[in-house]
Amino acid sequence: MxxxxxxxxxxxxxxxxxxxxxxxxxxxxxxxxxxxxxxxxxxxxxxxxxxxxxxxxxxxxxxxxxxxxxxxxxxxxxxxxxxxxxxxxxxxxxxxxxxxxxxxxxxxxxxxxxxxxxxxxxxxxxxxxxxxxxxxxxxxxxxxxxxxxxxxxxxxVGIKSISSSDALSKEELRTVVHEAGALIPQRHQEMLLSILDLEKVTVEDIMVPRSDIYAINVNDDFKFINRQVIQSPHTRVLVYRDTIDDAVGFIHLRDALRLQSKEQFSKSSLLRAVKELYFIPEGTPLNVQLANFQHNKERIGLVVDEYGDIQGLVTLEDILEEIVGDFTTSMLATPSEDINVQQDGSYLVNASITIRDLNKEMKWDFPTDGPKTLNGLILEYLEDIPSENTSLRLAGYPLEVIEVADNMVKTVRIIPQHYQSPH
Structure with missing residues (x-):
């Protein structure tokens, strides 16, 4: 140096x-x-x-x-x-x-x-x-x-692997979507987040309950059956004998109308035209059922419990609506038609509405980890069938039972301006 x-x-x-x-x-x-x-x-x-x-x-x-x-x-x-x-x-x-x-x-x-x-x-x-x-x-x-x-x-010191993984968890991916900002349009963000939520939602959450299924009793008067076919709001209708649990199959409205046009429509031709039933176990996550519909090339199925009893009906459209939002091609009642605003700021709600639809429509926060409908939530809370004019507070929301029929709560008044957080 x-x-x-x-x-x-x-x-x-x-x-x-x-x-x-x-x-x-x-x-x-x-x-x-x-x-x-x-x-x-x-x-x-x-x-x-x-x-x-x-x-x-x-x-x-x-x-x-x-x-x-x-x-x-x-x-x-x-x-x-x-x-x-x-x-x-x-x-x-x-x-x-x-x-x-x-x-x-x-x-x-x-x-x-x-x-x-x-x-x-x-x-x-x-x-x-x-x-x-x-x-x-x-x-x-x-x-x-x-x-x-x-x-x-x-x-x-107990560290056996030093390899790194770049895989994102669902929650991390959710954060990425939220932080994308203007890079992903708001509508697309909502769709992506809905896809991530599919596995958290089961067929029970979105199914049409058995009491609301539009179906044809093949043992009814034939004129009544004919009128049901003409007035059907659906392209596929369940056909049964006397009780929903004795379901026969689904009839496509196109097939029924074709038989009518040829003047070949009868109870026997109706039974011959029905398609085989497709059953879905209750508790099936929506992402699994979407794949099952695709694999089995089905569009509609009946939800059954562990005893084989029919609980409701689910369609491919119902699952797709969870991703992209409600379609307008169906004559089914939408959550907004089940909720009517009153002059005093309260809401008259059809108690058969699902909790998920109610929360989604009104941005409310009723619990979704128990009963699927507002009626079920009220019955679980009271542990009894209430009488009319019964008042209660659920999840911080004041409720008044307006109508009770057939052992069910039919109509409820909800007063959100008096909401109090349960926490």
């Missing part, structure tokens, strides 16, 4: 600080790259992204390589700074050189390059990947040895 001039050592020290900045910035840039955008760019043939993705396949080796380079550079820079300090200020120069070098490395070799890299990871990572790949080949044995030692130490 005595043969090398102080000015040459200063230039060498400056180069080492630049290398320190390179390693520090490269580490931050590589680690802060958006992995999903990186894969997208790589799939489109972006060479910088392909190189970066290759390096990130083994992040432990990449970090080991960068840290080896960074430590070698910083240690060598400290040694040269000490020599320069001793030449200029003697023994006192050691302390001066250490203090100055610490400040210089901290500002120019760590904080500044890492901040720039964090703000512009792709602009730093893609070009630096050239040198990192070259260094990974040069120091392959050193990096492998260091990783072998660190892996052994990690296993001693």
């Amino acid at each position: 005595d043969a090398i001039s102080t000015s040459a050592l200063l230039i060498f020290l400056l180069v080492l600080i630049l290398f320190s900045a390179y390693f520090s910035g490269s580490e931050t840039a590589m680690m802060t790259l958006n992995r999903y955008r990186l894969r997208h760019l790589a799939s489109n043939g972006h060479k910088g992204a392909i190189r970066a993705l290759k390096l990130l396949e083994r992040p432990d080796r990449l970090i080991g390589l960068i840290l080896i380079g960074n430590n070698l550079v910083n240690i060598l820079a400290a040694s040269i700074a000490t020599i320069i300090g001793m030449r200029l200020w003697g023994d006192l120069g050691v302390a001066i050189a250490s203090g100055v070098l610490t400040l210089v490395v901290l500002v120019f070799g760590e904080v500044t390059p890492k901040t720039i890299a964090a703000l512009n990871p792709e602009r730093i990572a893609f070009p630096s990947s050239y040198l990192l790949i070259a260094l990974s080949k040069i120091f392959a044995y050193v990096v492998t040895s260091v990783n072998f030692i660190t892996t052994g130490i990690l296993r001693l």
Whole structure:
């Protein structure tokens, strides 16, 4: 070192600080790259992204390589700074050189390059990947040895795997959708979130309860059956004998009308035209049932409990409406038709409405983890069939039972302006 001039050592020290900045910035840039955008760019043939993705396949080796380079550079820079300090200020120069070098490395070799890299990871990572790949080949044995030692130490402390996973959980994906902002239109965000919620919702939550199923009793008077076919609000109608539990099958309205036009419509021809029944176990999540409909090439099914009793009816359209919202092609009653606003600000609600539809329509917060309908929720809370004019408070909402019939609550008045949080 005595043969090398102080000015040459200063230039060498400056180069080492630049290398320190390179390693520090490269580490931050590589680690802060958006992995999903990186894969997208790589799939489109972006060479910088392909190189970066290759390096990130083994992040432990990449970090080991960068840290080896960074430590070698910083240690060598400290040694040269000490020599320069001793030449200029003697023994006192050691302390001066250490203090100055610490400040210089901290500002120019760590904080500044890492901040720039964090703000512009792709602009730093893609070009630096050239040198990192070259260094990974040069120091392959050193990096492998260091990783072998660190892996052994990690296993001693109970860490068996150092591989990283970029898979997003459902809640993380939900956050990504929420934070997409203007990148994804609000309507599309709602649809994506609805898809994520499908597995939380079962067929019981959206089914038409058995008491509301529009169906034809084949044992009724034939004129009445004929009128039901003509006035049917649905394209597929359930056919049964005397009781829903003795269901025969579904008749497509198109087939029934064709028989009528040919004057061949009779009870026997009606029974011959029915399609085989498709049953759905209660508790089936909507995402599973959607796949089952597709696999079995079905569009409608009857929900049955563990005893085989029919509980309700679910269609493919019902599931799709959970994703894209209500269609307007059906004559079925919508939640808004079950909710009538009164002049005093209260609401008269058909108690057969499902809790999910009520909450969705009115932005209310009735519990959905128990009974599926408002009637069921009231009966569970009171543990009895209430009389008319009974008042109660459910989930913080004041309710008044207006009409009771057939052992069911038919109509309820809800007064949301007097809502009190149950918490």
